[in-house]
Amino acid sequence: xxxxxxxxxAVLALVEPLPPVGTELEDALGAVLAQDVRADxxxxxxxxxxxxxxxxxxxxxxxxxxSSPVRLRVVADLPAGxxxxxxxxxxxxxxxxxxxxxxxxxxxxxxxxxxxxxxxxVVLTQAPALGAHIRRAGEDVRPGDLVLAAGTWLGPAQxxxxxxxxxxxxxxxxxxxxxxxxxxxxxxxxxxxxxxxQIHDSNxxxxxxxxxxxxxxxxRVGAVPDDPAALAEALDAAEQQADLVVTSGxxxxxxxxxxxxxxxxxxxxxxxxxxxxxxxxxxxxxxRSGTPLLALPGNPVSAFVSFHMFVRxxxxxxxxxxDAAPAVRxxxxxxxWRTPESRAQVMPVVLVDTAAGDGAxxxxxxxxxxxxxxxxxxxxxxxxLAVVPAAVQDVRPGDRVEVLITAPELVPSSAGSPR
Amino acid sequence: xxxxxxxxxAVLALVEPLPPVGTELEDALGAVLAQDVRADxxxxxxxxxxxxxxxxxxxxxxxxxxSSPVRLRVVADLPAGxxxxxxxxxxxxxxxxxxxxxxxxxxxxxxxxxxxxxxxxVVLTQAPALGAHIRRAGEDVRPGDLVLAAGTWLGPAQxxxxxxxxxxxxxxxxxxxxxxxxxxxxxxxxxxxxxxxQIHDSNxxxxxxxxxxxxxxxxRVGAVPDDPAALAEALDAAEQQADLVVTSGxxxxxxxxxxxxxxxxxxxxxxxxxxxxxxxxxxxxxxRSGTPLLALPGNPVSAFVSFHMFVRxxxxxxxxxxDAAPAVRxxxxxxxWRTPESRAQVMPVVLVDTAAGDGAxxxxxxxxxxxxxxxxxxxxxxxxLAVVPAAVQDVRPGDRVEVLITAPELVPSSAGSPR
Numbered sequence: 131x132x133x134x135x136x137x138x139x140a141v142l143a144l145v146e147p148l149p150p151v152g153t154e155l156e157d158a159l160g161a162v163l164a165q166d167v168r169a170d171x172x173x174x175x176x177x178x179x180x181x182x183x184x185x186x187x188x189x190x191x192x193x194x195x196x197s198s199p200v201r202l203r204v205v206a207d208l209p210a211g212x213x214x215x216x217x218x219x220x221x222x223x224x225x226x227x228x229x230x231x232x233x234x235x236x237x238x239x240x241x242x243x244x245x246x247x248x249x250x251x252v253v254l255t256q257a258p259a260l261g262a263h264i265r266r267a268g269e270d271v272r273p274g275d276l277v278l279a280a281g282t283w284l285g286p287a288q289x290x291x292x293x294x295x296x297x298x299x300x301x302x303x304x305x306x307x308x309x310x311x312x313x314x315x316x317x318x319x320x321x322x323x324x325x326x327x328q329i330h331d332s333n334x335x336x337x338x339x340x341x342x343x344x345x346x347x348x349x350r351v352g353a354v355p356d357d358p359a360a361l362a363e364a365l366d367a368a369e370q371q372a373d374l375v376v377t378s379g380x381x382x383x384x385x386x387x388x389x390x391x392x393x394x395x396x397x398x399x400x401x402x403x404x405x406x407x408x409x410x411x412x413x414x415x416x417x418r419s420g421t422p423l424l425a426l427p428g429n430p431v432s433a434f435v436s437f438h439m440f441v442r443x444x445x446x447x448x449x450x451x452x453d454a455a456p457a458v459r460x461x462x463x464x465x466x467w468r469t470p471e472s473r474a475q476v477m478p479v480v481l482v483d484t485a486a487g488d489g490a491x492x493x494x495x496x497x498x499x500x501x502x503x504x505x506x507x508x509x510x511x512x513x514x515l516a517v518v519p520a521a522v523q524d525v526r527p528g529d530r531v532e533v534l535i536t537a538p539e540l541v542p543s544s545a546g547s548p549r
Numbered sequence: 550x551x552x553x554x555x556x557x558x559a560v561l562a563l564v565e566p567l568p569p570v571g572t573e574l575e576d577a578l579g580a581v582l583a584q585d586v587r588a589d590x591x592x593x594x595x596x597x598x599x600x601x602x603x604x605x606x607x608x609x610x611x612x613x614x615x616s617s618p619v620r621l622r623v624v625a626d627l628p629a630g631x632x633x634x635x636x637x638x639x640x641x642x643x644x645x646x647x648x649x650x651x652x653x654x655x656x657x658x659x660x661x662x663x664x665x666x667x668x669x670x671v672v673l674t675q676a677p678a679l680g681a682h683i684r685r686a687g688e689d690v691r692p693g694d695l696v697l698a699a700g701t702w703l704g705p706a707q708x709x710x711x712x713x714x715x716x717x718x719x720x721x722x723x724x725x726x727x728x729x730x731x732x733x734x735x736x737x738x739x740x741x742x743x744x745x746x747q748i749h750d751s752n753x754x755x756x757x758x759x760x761x762x763x764x765x766x767x768x769r770v771g772a773v774p775d776d777p778a779a780l781a782e783a784l785d786a787a788e789q790q791a792d793l794v795v796t797s798g799x800x801x802x803x804x805x806x807x808x809x810x811x812x813x814x815x816x817x818x819x820x821x822x823x824x825x826x827x828x829x830x831x832x833x834x835x836x837r838s839g840t841p842l843l844a845l846p847g848n849p850v851s852a853f854v855s856f857h858m859f860v861r862x863x864x865x866x867x868x869x870x871x872d873a874a875p876a877v878r879x880x881x882x883x884x885x886w887r888t889p890e891s892r893a894q895v896m897p898v899v900l901v902d903t904a905a906g907d908g909a910x911x912x913x914x915x916x917x918x919x920x921x922x923x924x925x926x927x928x929x930x931x932x933x934l935a936v937v938p939a940a941v942q943d944v945r946p947g948d949r950v951e952v953l954i955t956a957p958e959l960v961p962s963s964a965g966s967p968r
Contacts, residue, residue, distance in 0.1 A: 209735075210735040294925040296739050296743070299740065320711070321574075324594070326650065328632075339578045382601060384601035386628045489908075505688070507588070544878050
């Protein structure tokens with residue numbers, strides 16, 4: 131048996147970052163940057179006003195106040211976007227809006243609230259400090275600064291940063307495309323009725339959705355029967371349209387384990403046992419034309435666990451993330467359970483609110499007393515997966531465990547937070 | 550000035566959950582369920598095997614072991630999906646695969662590893678406990694059980710749960726569609742060059758991406774100049790194609806604040822000041838045909854903060870979430886800063902790893918010494934927003950703050966976690 135870490139390494143050896151493609155800024159959400167974004171110019175581009183008000187020479191307003199107002203001539207009106215370049219002489223002011231360039235000669239801004247709002251002349255009731263309400267050129271970015279490094283995930287704020295330095299197109303790693311299929315003669319698509327011995331296919335929905343949630347495209351092939359010829363045909367088609375093929379089922383010790391039947395012994399494909407519960411039997415390798423294959427076990431919880439432990443890191447590497455492993459969070463255990471000897475255990479957990487108020491995450495098993503790999507409906511309650519190392523036999527209240535958050539949307543707010 | 554809570558209440562009063570639509574299971578990822586999903590049948594549907602092996606009568610194997618093997622006649626071969634209904638008489642066994650129904654008369658399963666793998670007869674070297682390796686009907690779901698409640702967010706595991714009980718279509722709340730436009734004569738789309746006084750539009754990219762990241766559709770109208778007629782036309786078009794219109798800019802004290810110029814005084818539209826920094830000036834109400842409008846301030850950090858404090862809760866309500874407020878996490882502060890008097894402060898922060906090993910989240914300001922609302926490039930470094938209540942003046946190391954995680958993808962793993 132190989133360890134989880136050894137298997138992860140073998141999985142990651144099958145994939146590399148997809149090539150860069152040029153994309154419109156707007157279409158880059160969720161992608162990983164393939165090239166540094168640097169600033170040509172400073173940001174702000176020039177000293178500019180932080181307020182709606184009047185650009186002034188501070189020296190003109192020494193001693194100004196509510197009881198000693200000062201009147202200045204307004205020599206310019208500077209809305210944001212104004213290309214005007216007036217020069218303020220002594221005794222003059224420019225009406226200026228937030229973001230407009232500070233005119234030459236001005237060295238402070240008085241907010242409109244400290245004025246009579248005048249257009250030709252203005253009465254000001256504040257003596258501003260030198261530089262008051264002026265945003266300095268380059269405060270945010272200096273020319274040549276690295277704004278976004280290659281390898282950066284592009285969320286809303288990252289796209290805004292790129293936009294702010296004028297990048298209308300970005301080089302990003304192509305979005306991975308993954309073909310997903312489940313195997314098993316017993317599988318019937320949801321919506322159709324069952325006869326005795328049949329069950330509904332849930333894995334192809336589970337895995338396709340997990341691929342999409344990870345920001346990749348999924349081609350859900352659906353369920354393939356336990357027939358090697360049918361599977362061979364499905365795999366041939368799948369690998370032509372995908373960067374990675376993921377199957378579930380048919381990798382264990384059964385007499386009809388079709389993935390193993392078809393592929394065991396093929397050069398470049400291995401069926402291995404990983405010291406992990408659930409998810410021990412795993413297949414991996416390359417299909418005929420070189421497309422990587424990850425063959426997961428078919429129990430739904432095993433497939434889900436295998437996705438998060440192995441497929442998601444592979445997707446992250448394909449997508450260009452520098453760190454293939456998704457982030458884990460440390461959490462304190464609230465209940466107790468035994469784990470299998472010499473195998474890592476991956477337990478569906480919920481994050482609980484104990485009102486302890488110490489900022490720590492706390493977890494409890496999602497299903498009391500059960501980690502059965504067939505409990506697919508119960509899995510919907512889980513917020514994450516606690517990963518218990520192979521050396522640990524007993525998990526006890528207060529123990530620290532690593533948690534992969536799998537359903538961030540379901541995680542409740544921290545203890546005691548006013549909403 | 551109104552409080553953040555008062556403004557949020559006013560914003561949420563403008564929206565209600567969008568009507569349910571029927572959708573294919575596969576297309577429901579990220580939507581919110583509008584109707585309970587209940588199980589018609591038990592899951593597992595029948596007692597079934599948890600292993601590949603042999604279904605037996607445990608009584609036949611009393612005393613069996615490696616040195617005292619027992620030979621049974623194999624009367625049936627039961628792959629998963631088999632509809633056969635054999636009956637096991639005394640002294641007989643059925644070869645059975647994981648997930649296949651346990652035949653009548655059998656009361657235990659012996660794993661294939663404890664056998665010679667025989668097809669006509671099998672030699673077994675284990676005396677199984679009564680019920681060994683049998684999954685009981687209904688262990689996961691009993692008939693009539695609530696599998697997913699209306700209001701549930703549909704992630705991969707939730708779709709799998711629905712699939713497992715045969716739900717091929719779901720009633721979900723329609724996905725919100727949001728029109729996003731920024732205002733300002735100074736704005737030029739990224740990719741085009743600037744003249745003096747101009748800047749690149751980043752807000753329309755920021756807000757459209759934030760809407761999409763929240764699982765909604767965005768129509769990015771782009772930048773509209775400071776011309777009331779042009780804005781009126783853009784808003785008329787926008788409200789026809791959206792459930793919500795979000796603008797940025799033009800809501801403050803400036804002489805050219807176009808959103809305010811056009812809409813202030815219109816029945817049903819208010820411009821208010823919220824006791825929050827940044828993001829004080831806010832507009833809200835209904836456009837001509839009733840579409841809700843949220844008019845955010847134009848500084849990029851103000852727009853981002855306003856999105857997370859007000860727009861995202863509105864999107865969550867439209868999408869059907871029971872709790873409009875996104876989850877907040879409690880975190881411990883690592884640095885120190887002053888906050889404005891009598892206004893809540895929303896500070897971009899990074900989550901830091903201090904190797905404290907106590908499971909607590911820790912935060913630090915994303916930009917040392919600055920919370921300037923114009924620092925759009927610097928905002929790309931932030932992992933979240935710390936929300937400091939209005940009553941707090943000083944934030945000190947060790948203080949607890951609430952954090953809205955805005956870029957979960959950027960949050961590093963917890964301290965000391967083996968990867």
